[in-house]
Amino acid sequence: MAGRKPGPIDRMVQRGALRAWTRRAEAASDTPLDELKRQRSDARRLKWQLETLLHTAENRLALPAIGNQSFPRPHDADWAWRPEAWTGPLPVRGIASVQSASGLGREATLFHDCPASELTLRQVRNTREADLAPFGLRLDVFRFQGSYLSLAVELPEAAARGLTRRHLLRLDTIVEMEKPLEIFVRLNVKHGPNVEQIVRELPLGDEDVRVEFDLAYTKLNEKRVEKLWLDIIFEGPQMNQVVLRDLTFSRRPRAEL
Known part of the structure; x- marks a missing residue:
């Protein structure tokens, strides 16, 4: 039965079968031809099952593990996080003809002002050896007649808890x-009735795509921080496909000057 954990009897049977096939292999040069012909047929059926198991196992074990939150982060980080869309399978994997303010999962929402949507947003399984994130997000843009297109990612409450102007917030992505396009990221921090915003351009020519937001240059009211979210802004996105293979955040206190 699929998913059943082998018990002591199963393991004993498997060890017995392995010993039996080992003996047959060692004695093959002297085995009578009629018996050898029967063993060959049995071995071929067994080989097909074993190769099927190995093929499936090697493919599954090569994929990044679902739920993985492992990624490089500063040694002094006091908070780090990978959003759900890059961590586990979403109930709805994709949206076609995406309307503005459509969400994929609980944390990612697409915004645009295109009068006729020719956009699709889909969660995809990462399969490359270099990938740490189990999943990515793929955005397909065909004809685009709007003036803006952005993906908003809402950060959890833990990102706001204890946040001060001494903090640096780091974003890493793949x-x-x-085809080339410009991508900007805007960190939004709501504190009371106000929202602090810091904009950075992603250095897409670099091997490690990373930006930092320094809260020292904001007028953040540390006692009233409510929530944070990130806007990923795509400039000139028409007739393009963009895949965000990974997206991670980390937070650390800045060193005292």
């Missing part, structure tokens, strides 16, 4: 695209 981006693939069919």
